[in-house]
Amino acid sequence: MEARRPLPCVLLVEDQENVRQVFLNLLKRNGYAVTEAANGKTAIEQLKKKHFDLVLTDLRMEPVDGMEVLRQARKIAPETEVVVITGFGTVSGGVEAMKLGAYDYLEKPVESEKLLFIIRRAIEKKELVYKVEQLQKELREKYAFDHIVGKSEKMIDVLKIISQIASTDSTILIQGESGTGKELVARAIHENSARKNQPWVAVNCGGFVDSLLESELFGHVKGAFTGAIRDKIGLVQQAHRGTLFLDEISEMSLPMQVKLLRFLESSEVRQVGGSASMQVDVRLIAATNKDLRKAVKAKTFREDLFYRIHVIPLTLPPLRERKDDVELLSHHFLEEFNRKLNKSIKGFSKRAMVLLRNYAWPGNVRELRNVIERAVALTRNEKIQTEDLPFYDSDQRIFQSLGAGNAVISLRELEKRYIQQIMQKAKGDQKKAAEWMGISQTTLWRKLKK
Template sequence: MASVLLVEDDASLREVLAMFLRKQGHEVAVASSFEEGLSLVNDASFDLVLTDLKLGQKSGLDILSHVKREQPETEVIVITAYSTVETAIEAMKGGAFDYVGKPFKLEEIAVTIEKALEKRALSLENITLRRALLERYRFDQIIGKTPKMQQIFETIARVAPTKTSVLITGESGTGKELVARAIHFNSARKTGPFVVVNCAAIPDTLMESELFGHVKGAFTGAHTSKRGLLETANGGTVFLDEIGELSLAMQVKLLRFLQEHTIRAVGSTKEVKVDVRVVAATNKDLVEAVRAQRFREDLFYRLNVVHINMPPLRERREDIPYLASHFLEKFRKELSKDVRGFAPDVMERLMSWNYKGNVRELENIIEHAVTFATGPLVTMDALPEHLKGEKASPLSAIDQVTKVEKDGVDMESVLAEVERRLLVNALSQAKGVKKDAAALLNISFRSFRYKLAKYGLAPTPTSEELEQDE
């Protein structure tokens, strides 16, 4: 059941329509003039407004613009006896859901009404989602409804006020840096600095001086003395991103810092006490790195006092609608576009996508969708090309083949099998003509024949044969 306002100055049509709508179970308010219509819109909110285009001297388009201003989520259908292209375009531009030309069959308008109400229900759902997410399902800037995320929020809340070191692990784009910031900004140090050190971006030769600083003349090129990042972070938090990339030599120095809370600039003999909280992150398997002796075990334990593992987005799909709504809100403001929700098939696709790039990928998809959206709902054609159409199956063939299981895969044999099958398929496509098969694979005939031989699909070509191909 929906609340419908009907604005129609033709008494008989008004009665027929009102009766029909009531029979369908809707609650119907009727207005017989433009003025009456406006005052009803001011007094109550409706799910749907049906308005005649010509209301005495006044225009239903003004009802439309009034409704869209006062109750933007309300859908409007314009009824017109003068169904010109111009008025239709004007109505749609004004935000009408649709327009219906007189005379019409009741079944016809019933379908349009149903569609309009569906859309209305959907945008309401989007609004409810957004409200829920503003209240319950977020911690600072971090969105998450699933138990896994709620648990992470709890850990953050508990660990933030302490000075404990935290190690955050997880695939790229899962929100590690976001969590590090939340830890800092929910601690007593929040007014202190939050300093990010990307261990992968700083060359190893510069790392020590970046972290600990150096004095003038400490090495060639050190024309002035420079304060290190750990000292800059004094009183705050240092976020050591991609900690797995730190060299063994630097690991020793960092460990010493964590134990003694002092730093010594390169070229200096003076120890300086600093008060810094350390949060580290990595998308590498540090336990494995410890086993392979690429990462010091003692440092690992120092950093890993509290461990937060960010689950990949595909393992918490129920968060997707909330994240999507959050990003929709973000980009609709940034791009000043009046997009309010997602069409059902779009949400379905978003829910089933595999997100190798996790939340970052979803964020990029929504930015693209908002940029290309043409109406109040994001529709399929606004999605990035690779998400459209059949190909977007969540576990495509290539994903299956390239999946790395817990106990590992033998990459060489997987690649060899892929190559072998491509050769066989190309040969069959080319009806056994090798030159054509090579062309299908976009490789030289020579290399094709060599590969055939490699997989035992043809005798090894003689060196003479190979020369002939040149």
């Protein structure tokens, strides 16, 4: 059963008892929890004791008037909306109250429907502001550095670097294979920078043809080309004072690279078809899954642009080079999809974890996340087993390569060959080999002694 939503709380401040009683009855009949205050002093004391969604106060009271109640409400509980009631013909008091932060004002005599409408709208605004703040908080938590999962030496080095560069305003070039988390790292840098309360604008440069990319980035004026029926502000301008993230920057054509370089050197934007230039302040973070030095040699990427964006280079390692993180990431994604899919999978079998650790992960962390989501969604087991993993069949071929195909050999011989192959792969490192096989180092030592 869905939990009953608490009634909105209103603090009613009115020194005339008969008027206060009318408002009290009206508000209670319409689903509000009401606390009464017969004067401004009592109202301020109530504000210090309890949370209210809205304060409805008369302006003319003595010795503490409604304007002072408003001032104190803004100090004590700035998230609480305030609606003031003015005497007939005293609109100036209401206007002054709105300048001090009141949501709205009503003139006596007050119409019931109008009062209820304004109160409902004020509380809806408060709830919307709260939801936005919560969303912003969740985004900050999601993109906090401690949410970038990794304990391997390579990822610890990456985390050290991004914690150092987040507070700077320097241009950053993030390089790494597809699926290594380049945008996640870029967003984390933004959310931990001085620009975190300003716009974050992400653009996939490989998703547009040249003419469209120029218009998307820099905007256009009406009539600049067929279909330009109105002026359009570009994404660069939308990112003003914030962070502009250019993903797949290597996919930009050479003519488009010239235009981007011109902007980076001048910090000025000129809309397509326009003549005026506008100053824009953005921090640039670029990303690519290509080797830009090779692209410069191949003359598919401008050398001057390369050095302009290569101020602070950051390379993200592929997942196959951070095997120590596979188990940690797998459990992280398991928790995520248990929550999202309302499941309660308790973990991974040893064999499944061995398979996850030994897989090559050509799609990197993105592929691992997708594999775990699929396994959580489809498994009927308490723990994820090898058959829940999409590359289980390829794992079966390992045994065929060990001689378990057509040749009939003993289980002991099969185990011996398997251990030899894993030891060879681990370059003689018993600790690493034991981890890959899902057994203790002592157990492996005993098996090697046989």
